[in-house]
Amino acid sequence: MSTRNYIVSVTPKLxxxxxxxxxxxxxxxxxxxxxxxWLTVHWDGRTYHFTGPVQRGIVAAxxxxxxxxxxxxxxxxxxxxxxxxxxRVQDVLKRHPALGTLIVRSSTRGGPAGAWxxxx
Numbered sequence: 001m002s003t004r005n006y007i008v009s010v011t012p013k014l015x016x017x018x019x020x021x022x023x024x025x026x027x028x029x030x031x032x033x034x035x036x037x038w039l040t041v042h043w044d045g046r047t048y049h050f051t052g053p054v055q056r057g058i059v060a061a062x063x064x065x066x067x068x069x070x071x072x073x074x075x076x077x078x079x080x081x082x083x084x085x086x087x088r089v090q091d092v093l094k095r096h097p098a099l100g101t102l103i104v105r106s107s108t109r110g111g112p113a114g115a116w117x118x119x120x
Contacts, residue, residue, distance in 0.1 A: 034063065041102065043118070048098045055096065057082025058089060062103060062118050071117040072106040078116060089116055 034041045038056035041048045041063075050056045061081040065073045073081075075089050086092045093099040106115035 034059075038063075041098075043102050046101070048096075048102055050096075050098070054079075054082045054084040054086070054092050057084070058092065058116075059098070059103065062116060066118045066120060071120065072111040072115040073117065074112075074115050 030044055032043050038050055038060045041050065041059060048059075050059050058078050058081075061073055061078055062071070065071050078089055079086055079092070082092075084092055089103075090099065093103060102119055103116055104119045106117045107113050109117060109119075111117060
């Protein structure tokens with residue numbers, strides 16, 4: 001098995017003015033903030049650390065979907081956005097404390113099957 005090293009810079013695909021708006025509105029939420037590189041996420045009194053680039057890509061994509069008002073993201077879209085070779089989000093986040101607390105299946109919140117969202 002070969003090892004791949006990644007240098008990741010998770011940057012939202014938004015114009016700078018919209019990025020500033022997303023960051024500002026995140027700060028106004030109930031203790032819902034994140035570091036610029038998505039390494040650390042504070043969500044409703046809990047702190048999560050995402051050390052791998054794929055994990056950070058998944059949480060970034062879900063956060064931006066939540067901010068846009070369309071919180072549900074298909075498993076395959078999340079993995080593609082995060083540049084993952086994996087086939088399932090739950091495998092990428094296996095044993096991560098955010099799985100089931102911060103990151104939940106959309107179907108548990110009335111959303112579509114096969115999708116994920118932040119636990120709002």
